[in-house]
Amino acid sequence: MKYSLVIRRAMLLAGVYALWHTGVAVAQQDSVSAPLAGTRPAPGELAPREAGPQSVAEPEVSANTPAAARGDVADLIQLIHDANLSELRTTYNGSYGASLFFHPPRMTYYVALFQNKHFWRVIRSDSAERAEAIYAGFAQQTQQLADAEIHRTRLQAQNAYLQGSIAISQQQAQRLQTDLDVARTQQAKVDDRQRQTRDEALALRAERDNAQAQLRQLQSAITRLQQQTEAGLPASK
Numbered sequence: 001m002k003y004s005l006v007i008r009r010a011m012l013l014a015g016v017y018a019l020w021h022t023g024v025a026v027a028q029q030d031s032v033s034a035p036l037a038g039t040r041p042a043p044g045e046l047a048p049r050e051a052g053p054q055s056v057a058e059p060e061v062s063a064n065t066p067a068a069a070r071g072d073v074a075d076l077i078q079l080i081h082d083a084n085l086s087e088l089r090t091t092y093n094g095s096y097g098a099s100l101f102f103h104p105p106r107m108t109y110y111v112a113l114f115q116n117k118h119f120w121r122v123i124r125s126d127s128a129e130r131a132e133a134i135y136a137g138f139a140q141q142t143q144q145l146a147d148a149e150i151h152r153t154r155l156q157a158q159n160a161y162l163q164g165s166i167a168i169s170q171q172q173a174q175r176l177q178t179d180l181d182v183a184r185t186q187q188a189k190v191d192d193r194q195r196q197t198r199d200e201a202l203a204l205r206a207e208r209d210n211a212q213a214q215l216r217q218l219q220s221a222i223t224r225l226q227q228q229t230e231a232g233l234p235a236s237k
Helices: 002-033 072-081 128-229
Strands: 086-093 096-103 108-115 118-125
Touching: 072 096, 072 108, 072 118, 086 128, 096 128, 108 128, 118 128
Parallel strands: none
Antiparallel strands: 086 096, 096 108, 108 118
């Protein structure tokens, strides 16, 4: 009885270990085969001058979603993600753009209208002529939609230019005002110097006139004294 009890305990422990080991293996297999949410490769970004099929921003679309349950937008994004498209044409106007893609395996064209890296409209067609016509319409639409943005960009540039011109003009006006203040100060000094010079000239002129009068008086006195000294003498020849 003791041996059978020990054997049954051993068999029970072996069964529990087998079940635990099987569960761990299954969990490890599930963790490898089922990706976690949010681990899908990050989508590319659509950028001007580098418009390739891998460059369009993608919304969250599960790879396991059936194609029939997805719209043309999600279908196009999945094809871009899988690098199964050829980009034929792309037009940019401001933040708006239009692209014409071709899917060779199904001979299908996709025409996309997007704004700021996000698809707006996607039209699928098996006709090259219809796809080209839709693309031309989308391209023209991007031009019309971007008019307001372009106008705003120009106004922003004009305002920035005017602000810069105002700053330069203010600096120039300040320099001119500084030069004018220096000129006025110097002019005041010059005026004071001119008045001082004129006053000194008047004083010197008066001094000269006094000296000339004094000289004339002395010369007259000398003449009289000389005449008195030579009185009664023969005149000099």
